[in-house]
Amino acid sequence: MNILGFFQRLGRALQLPIAVLPVAALLLRFGLPDLLNVPFIAQAGGAIFENLALIFAIGVASSWSRDSAGAAALAGAVGYFVLTKAMVTINPEINMGVLAGIITGLVGGAVYNRWSGIKLPDFLSFFGGKRFVPIATGFFCLVLAAIFGYVWPPVQHAIHAGGEWIVSAGALGSGIFGFINRLLIPTGLHQVLNTIAWFQIGEYTNAAGAIFHGDINRFYAGDGSAGMFMSGFFPIMMFGLPGAALAMYLAAPKARRPMVGGMLLSVAITAFLTGVTEPLEFLFMFLAPLLYLLHAVLTGISLFIATLLDIHAGFSFSAGAIDYVLMYNLPxxxxxxxxxxxMGLIFFVIYFVLFSAVIRLFNLKTPGREDKDGSVVLEEANSNTEEGMLQLATSYIAAIGGSDNLKAIDACITRLRLSVGDSARVSDAMCKRLGASGVVKLNKQTIQVIVGAKAESISDAMKKVVARGPVAAASADAVSAAAAPVAKPKAASAAATVVELVAPVSGEVVALDQVPDEAFASKAVGDGVALKPTGKTVVAPAAGTIVKIFNTNHAFCLETEKGAEIVVHMGIDTVALNGQGFTRLVDEGVEVTAGQPILEMDLEYLNAHARSMISPVVCSNIDDFSGLAIKAQGQVVAGQTPLYEIKSK
Known part of the structure; x- marks a missing residue:
């Protein structure tokens, strides 16, 4: 696992223990005298904050283990007690806070992943398998305690000094934190930064002598100086981003506003009420990076002003209206x-005015303003039912290149965190048509699909689908040959013909939008037509070079002399047949003439075993040309009937 992948996974693991904070805040808030005045309820909530490090140990260990195992969670707790008690014996000043829980959680999860299936000699067999995990974790944490007992004090002093410096920087320090926090959102690494600020920096001792670290802990423990890393988020999440959503709605052409209005309204309400802003942010993060940079700057300014005005507010989960109401009268x-x-009302106006002006000044492609036809098309299955969720999960697996390209499935609050064999095989266009706000390709093996609050449910459903058996790619091989989603070609009957294609197989012409595959039907792979074959021989549709024949022999790519890239894909999901039913007649790299045989098919076998034998023939780089003119309809003959012409710009 690379460094980025490690911190990505760590950020996800931190979500589970953080998820208990809203419950703790509710109990604490409703138990106070100004509401229900029930002390035992307040104490119940306070107990969670007081034992947050232990909760992190359990939650991180469970999340880090490969199957969210209870044995790993127990190991995290055992490791936490061993580490903390042994360290303070060496040096009573040591207090690692939630970092102790995070470290022991990582150890517990890693030990589970490595040794949960260990076999011991017969006389020790009772301690084998999962029972070995807490034992080994305790041993490793004892070793860590011996090391940290001497190494940690200077680190603790450095963290304390760094925290004091940031706090002493006042408004500037909180402003920088807010700016960096938003910049890290695309990578998911903001959770690591948040953990330091919200659970580690600063120290507060209450009347009972309990010590609390971090902005959130200290705020709910009654520290009136806490909140500099939280207060300024409220104006942005409750008001600023909804103002941005309104600006994007009004910036869209009137004909497209109904398409984007419902989506923008839902994510704006989510941001206002709960403070969960990622679904809204990802709508413009990649379509208009300039706007996102502006958003990061404004977030930093808001935190700067809130600290400058000595405002102390806090949240248990995020800076939405629900948290604002709950914390309003806290001590x-x-x-x-x-x-x-x-401030929120002012930032609403600022976001609306600035976003409106910048979108129009730079002609930014915010929702509804994209060049491609039907730019915002949400075709999410009815995921309110189990069947619909499984169907949606299956579609996402197909969109990322099928189960053979999927190496690991994970999720956080709003995004699928996936490890893949090759991110180039992922169809961004199909993911967006399924309802995703965006796709982040961090490197060749790590991607994130922004799907909103259903991320965890979709992730669980994807795991169930994969466990049932393989899922074929949604023509992912062909998608990888196409560089990007393609704009709808312009009418080009008057332009010069670059090349004329002949039918690559005998059969019946089928419109491309009738192909039972989202990537082809949406023209994400390219424009062209499809054929329902009746013949067994597949020929070159034009003269050129065979630049790619896929290992399963179900598809090939041809580049013509004038640079047109033609993808011939025989059938849908035929990649799952592992080459059965296809025989290759030429090798990659050879030059062919129009009508020269490329593949031989066992059509009887393929009709019986393929999901569909409707076969797209598309130009994957159609955006380099002005468009195409369809020449064929009805029945065609391989190598003879003109199929379509590609026109020059």
């Missing part, structure tokens, strides 16, 4: 938290 909340609402 640690300053008397001027109402100013955040005023």
């Amino acid at each position: 640690a909340a300053s008397n001027n938290v109402w100013i955040l609402l005023v």
Whole structure:
């Protein structure tokens, strides 16, 4: 696992223990005198904050284990007690806070993944398998305690000094934190940064002598100086981003506003109520990076101003209206938290005006303004039912290149975190048509698909689908041959003909939008037509070079002399047949003439075993030309009937 992959996975593992904070905040808030005045409820919530490091140990260990194992969670707890008690025996000043829980959780999860299936000699067999995991974790954490007992004090002093420096920087420090926090959102690494600020920096001792670290912990423990890393997020999440959503809605052409209006309204309400902003941010993060940079700067400014005005507010989960109401009268909340609402209204106007002006000034491709036809088309299955969720999960697996390209499935609050064999095989266009806000390809093996609040459910469904058996790619091999989603070609009957294609197989012409494959039907792979074959020989549709024949022999790519890239894909999901039913007649790299045989098919076998034998013939780089003119309809003859012409610009 590379460094980026490690921190990606760590950020996801931190989500489970963080998820308990809203419950703790609710219990603590409703138990206070100004609401229900029930002390035992308040104490119940306070107990979670007081034992947050242990909760992190259990949650991180469970999330880090390959199957969210209870044995790993127990190992995390055992490791935490061993590490913390042994360290303070060496040096009583040591207090690692939640870092102790994170470290022991990682150890517990890693030990489970490595040794949960260990076989011991017969006389020790009772301690083998999963029972070995807490034992080994305790041993490793004892070794870590011996090391940290001497190594950690200077590190602790350095963290304390760094935290004091950031706090002493005041408004500037919080502003920088807010700016970097937003910049890290695309990578998912913001959770690692948040953990340091919200659970480690700063120290507060309550009347009972309990010590709390981090902005969130200290705020809910009653520290009136906490909140500098939280307060300024409220105006942005509750008001600023909804203002951006309104700007994007009004910037869209009137004809497209109904298409994007419902989507923008739903993500804006989500941001306002809950503070979950990623579904909205990913709508413009990659379509208009300039807007996202502006958003990051404005977030930093908001935190800067909130700290400058000495506003102390906090949240248990995120800076939405729900958290704002719950924290309003908490002891640690300053008397001027109402100013955040005023700031919010101002930031709503600022976001609306700036986004509106920048979108129009630079003609940015925000939702509804993209060049391609039907730029925002959500075709998500009815995921409110189990069957619909499994169908949606299957479609996502196909969109990322099939189960053979899928190496690991994970998720956080709003995104699927996937490890793949080759990110080039992932169809961004199909993912977006399934409902994704965007696809982030961090490197060749690591991608994130932004799907909103259903990420965890989709992730679980994908695991179930993969466990049942292989899922073929949605023509992912052909998608990888196409560089990007393609704009709808312009009418080009008057332009010069670059090349005329003949039918590569005898059969019946089928419109491309009737192909039972999302990538081809949406023209994400390219434009052209499809054929339902009746003949067994597949020929070259034009003269050129065979640049690629896929290993399973079900498809090939041909480049003509004028640079047109033609993909001939025989059948749908035929890649799953592992080459059965196809015989290759030429090798890659050879030059062929129009009508020269390329493949031989066992059509009876393929009709019986393939999902569909409708075969797309598309130009994958049609955006390099002005368009194409369809010449054929009805029945065609391989190597003889003109299929379509590609026109020059």
